Amino acid sequence: MKKIIVVGSGILGASAAYHLSRSDAEVTLIDAIHPGRATDAAAGIICPWLSQRRNQAWYRLAKAGARYYAELTEQLHAEGEKHTGYARVGALSLHTDPVKIEQMRERAEKRREDAPEIGEIQVLGESQVRELFPLLNEGYLAVRVSGAARVDGRALRDAMVSAARRNGAKVIEGEAALNVAEGRVTGVQVNGERLDADEVVLCAGAWSGELLRPLGLDFQVTYQKGQILHLGMRGQPDSGAWPVVIPPTDQYLLAFDDAKMVVGATHENGVELADVRVTAGGMHEVLEKGLALAPGLADGELEEVRVGFRPFTPGFLPVIGRVPGWEGLITANGLGASGLTMGPFLGSQLAKLALGLETNLPLEDYAVEKALGEK
Ligand SMILES: Cc1cc2nc3c(=O)[nH]c(=O)nc-3n(C[C@H](O)[C@H](O)[C@H](O)COP(=O)(O)OP(=O)(O)OC[C@H]3O[C@@H](n4cnc5c(N)ncnc54)[C@H](O)[C@@H]3O)c2cc1C
Numbered sequence: 001m002k003k004i005i006v007v008g009s010g011i012l013g014a015s016a017a018y019h020l021s022r023s024d025a026e027v028t029l030i031d032a033i034h035p036g037r038a039t040d041a042a043a044g045i046i047c048p049w050l051s052q053r054r055n056q057a058w059y060r061l062a063k064a065g066a067r068y069y070a071e072l073t074e075q076l077h078a079e080g081e082k083h084t085g086y087a088r089v090g091a092l093s094l095h096t097d098p099v100k101i102e103q104m105r106e107r108a109e110k111r112r113e114d115a116p117e118i119g120e121i122q123v124l125g126e127s128q129v130r131e132l133f134p135l136l137n138e139g140y141l142a143v144r145v146s147g148a149a150r151v152d153g154r155a156l157r158d159a160m161v162s163a164a165r166r167n168g169a170k171v172i173e174g175e176a177a178l179n180v181a182e183g184r185v186t187g188v189q190v191n192g193e194r195l196d197a198d199e200v201v202l203c204a205g206a207w208s209g210e211l212l213r214p215l216g217l218d219f220q221v222t223y224q225k226g227q228i229l230h231l232g233m234r235g236q237p238d239s240g241a242w243p244v245v246i247p248p249t250d251q252y253l254l255a256f257d258d259a260k261m262v263v264g265a266t267h268e269n270g271v272e273l274a275d276v277r278v279t280a281g282g283m284h285e286v287l288e289k290g291l292a293l294a295p296g297l298a299d300g301e302l303e304e305v306r307v308g309f310r311p312f313t314p315g316f317l318p319v320i321g322r323v324p325g326w327e328g329l330i331t332a333n334g335l336g337a338s339g340l341t342m343g344p345f346l347g348s349q350l351a352k353l354a355l356g357l358e359t360n361l362p363l364e365d366y367a368v369e370k371a372l373g374e375k
Contacts (some may be wrong), residue, residue, distance in 0.1 A: 001026050004354050005188055005197040007176045007211070009339055011157055012332055013203030015072075015347020016220045016354075018160035020201075021167035023355055028197070029164060030190055032175040035276045038205055041228055041308025042340045043262055044080035045244050047091040047148035049111040049118050050104060057365040058317055058338075064361055065342035067117050069149060079163045085155025090119070090243040091148030092129060094140040098250040100248070104143045107311050119147030133242050133255070135233070135296030139339040140247075150244050150254050155338050160344075161214040178202075178329070180215060199354045201345075202323075202331040206273060206309040213325060218373035221333050227282035227291070228264030231300030235259070251289045253297075261300055263290040278305040295344055312336050313371040320346055321353065321368045330354055331368060 006017045009031035017029040046069060048062030051317040073084045095101050105123055112118045124132070124142045132144070165171055174191040178200065187196040204211050206223035213219075233239065240257035247253070254262045266282045283305070290297055313319045313334025320332035330353050332346050349359045 002199065002355070003197045004028070004201060005030065005176075005195060006201045007188060008203035008204060008205060008207075009161060009171075010085070010203060010205050011153055011158065011343030012205070012335065012350070013020055013201070014157040014160040014164070015344045016201050016203060016350040017169055017239040018164040019348045019351035020170040020354060021164040023351070025355065027164065027169040028172060028195060029161065030172045030174060030176045031171055032207075034172060034207060036206070036225075036273065036307055036309045038310055038335075038339060039157050039343070041226060041306035042086075042153040043228060043264055044151045044153055044250055044340055045091070045148070045246065045252055046151055046259070046341050047145065047244060048338060048341055049115055049145065050091075050093050050108055050133060050143070050246065052107075055315075055317060058304060059337055059364070060361065061318060061342050061346070062168070062338050063115055065338070065345040066149075067115070068345040068348065069151070070117070076159050079166070080207040081159040081163050083155050083258065084159045085152030086149060087151075087240070088147065088149040089241060090144055090146045091246055092124070092133060092243045093246045094142050095248050096141065098141060098304060101141045101143055102317050107144060108145055117147045118145050121145055133245055133253075133294075134236075135261070135294040136245065137295055138294060141322070144190050144243065148244055150256070152256065155224045156340075156344070162291065164259040170357065172333055176211075178211060178215065180326070183325065184327040185230050200329050201328055201350050201354055202329065203333075203350070205311040205333065208331065208333050212323075217253050217323070219333075220314055220371050220373050222312045223273065224312065225268040225275065226276055226308050227268075228308075229264065229283065229285065229286050229302070230304040230306065231261045231297060232303045233259045233261055233300045245257055245293070247293050251286070251293065253256060253290065260303070261297060263297060273309060276307045310336050310339065315370070317370070318342065318346065319365055319368045319371045320349060320363055320366045323368050324372065334371065
């Protein structure tokens with residue numbers, strides 16, 4: 001029986017471990033519970049189709065990731081996981097300029113040609129927008145896409161870990177270091193114990209550079225800090241059905257069940273990985289932009305601020321595959337600002353790589369070499 005260790009239990013590692021646990025491999029999942037885990041802080045928008053990014057390789061992954069949710073959540077439900085945190089509530093992409101709205105509609109129509117999961121596409125006037133999301137400011141028009149969704153990253157990760165456990169995976173809390181011998185990764189060291197494996201699947205997000213340095217590898221993963229605010233709104237009992245809001249700025253707004261609103265986030269570069277502070281400047285930015293978008297949030301109760309590090313690889317394009325020069329080591333990283341969208345799908349592909357199966361997408365565009373600097 002193949003022994004496989006997954007290091008890191010964010011959305012990516014949890015998905016890899018879950019998919020591996022459905023095979024006959026012996027699976028161990030290890031997580032250090034670092035403060036600043038991206039999956040813990042993520043907003044949860046699943047709506048890649050309206051993005052203006054021109055990189056086709058990125059779009060292919062994001063599209064495949066969004067599509068995969070239907071299959072994954074159905075499978076998890078069938079395995080007894082009731083709370084996947086996923087809800088297809090649709091999205092409102094806002095603008096005040098009717099010309100921009102028309103361009104957005106055209107883009108969405110074009111993308112629907114090979115992504116029918118986008119669902120219905122509708123242009124909404126001001127009053128229709130405020131009917132669907134009553135806290136929003138006046139003056140916004142929107143393109144509504146019905147197939148967009150929101151997901152609670154913590155809930156989905158926990159559902160996948162719980163299903164993996166039920167399927168026999170072992171889950172360990174601790175900081176793993178890679179064990180190597182003669183060009184091969186042989187397993188990990190964790191909590192003073194040596195665990196051997198045929199394959200190690202590294203999903204350590206922003207912390208992966210540190211883990212690979214002892215192997216003489218310059219793995220170029222950078223990160224961007226995000227602070228995101230959770231508010232409790234009184235008197236909005238049906239908020240769980242409200243659509244995700246994507247304004248023309250770099251911010252967003254989501255409503256969850258029980259009148260919870262999530263507003264954010266900051267995009268901070270050049271900070272220390274240990275800097276998980278909630279800052280005055282960060283909150284000023286989120287509140288200033290958030291209240292201009294939705295003045296109705298002013299009455300919200302400050303419940304929590306979450307902080308996470310979005311991991312990026314060069315060109316803002318994720319990498320996935322075997323790590324060159326080392327046997328027994330597979331990784332994926334660089335999920336950036338769309339990791340909840342792509343993570344479950346990429347995790348399933350990591351599992352296929354570790355089991356020697358064919359992947360659903362050709363992965364050459366995402367070769368790990370692209371994130372390795374000169375030694
Ligand atoms: C504020 C914010 C908002 C976001 N909003 C969205 C969104 O709306 N939609 C979307 O699609 N994406 C969103 N994202 C992006 C998404 O959250 C990330 O891309 C994704 O969660 C990255 O997942 P990951 O598993 O690679 O990393 P992480 O979730 O960071 O997981 C890495 C894990 O590795 C563990 N680890 C590290 N080193 C070790 C070690 N040595 N031993 C053991 N364990 C280790 C860590 O503890 C951690 O649990 C957002 C991110 C942020 C921060």
